[in-house]
Amino acid sequence: MIKAYKKDNFLQRIRNWFEERYQLNEVIERNVKRKLVPRGLSWFVCMGGLSLVAFMIQAGTGIFLAFYYVPSASEAFNSVQYIRHAIPYGWLIQKVHAVTPHFMVSLIFAHMLRILFKGIYKKPRELHWVSGASLLILTLIICYTGTYLPANSLSYWGVSSVGGEAAMLTMVANPIVGTYQDVRLVGTAEGMRGMVSSHGFVFIYTLHTIGIPLMMCILMGFHFLMVRKTGISEPL
Template identity: 40%
Template structure:
């Protein structure tokens, strides 16, 4: 076999063909590739607003990549957090770019999430049989907003410190359990090093793991049910 046709792609390179054949003989990927990738047609009724789920997913991957890069230089201590962020921005080559993408990407992701959600809401796509997908979407929304809240504290600026003081003060308005929630979020009576450490842990480990799990569920359900038709 001298050429391999995968949908619109024609491969003539013998080495690439032999790699493909190796995998195909063992896993039988041709069926899945044809069905899910190469001959899967997007419905003609999809418009620009149908793209925002995918755009949000792209923004998330961008946040993961830039977040990992920031993690290389960021120091999560009250003494050094601000200095390390300043160091990233001013001294590390392209640090301004990586931090800028993470900062603005976070803002843009919130916008794309709400456009995506508005499309699903106003077109009634959340209705039967897609209720479960709406529920996973709401979990992802809560995770995204928690990302914003926890990430905001990490540079340890005046703005982020007081925003966290105010934000963690809000649950204490609840009767009986309010103060316990506040102390649980802060890890003590005040916003301190403990708060920074737990916000950091939630921001870089807990939320990414949760979001990846729910994105997988979200996409499996879309693939199972197909994209909803027009109104």
């Protein structure tokens, strides 16, 4: 009894400490507890939010994978095998990271189609669409770059999982850096066909883990800020 009282007292003191500095109660009251929304909203309205949840799953599992993954043409496959077989629950985290893009892309497609067919992009929500469409494109690019990283059949075994599409990235990188090689040209022997250079690997890895997620976070920030400002659309 005394222990419980002390625990409550301790939690209350922590709560008070934060309240004194940040006045969180008022923020929660205004934005959550006293907030009213139109009655009978469609469940499909939640698809944008669910895409964010999928993104967060990807970010969480991706951070875990980044601790063990080696972005090198010769080591990538082994590092993924290590994650799958040697790390406790590594197989689960890796598989979740590999499977969630299917749901993420489906949710964003469904969200965009709903907005397109209902004309929700009309004034004053033009920039909602611009940021959302850019996020869809970035999602496709991040999924595309992610297909390369396990190196399951691409670098080692000479079979490309996305075919010559890697050429798109490497071609863009070529004039900038000059050392990246076209994925279709590296190695002429049968077993080497489709091999990606180590530079290309690091380039794709950096895009996948830093470049694109950073851009996505900025765009998502704008997107949610604008949605918060204008509110959800009026029913047709």
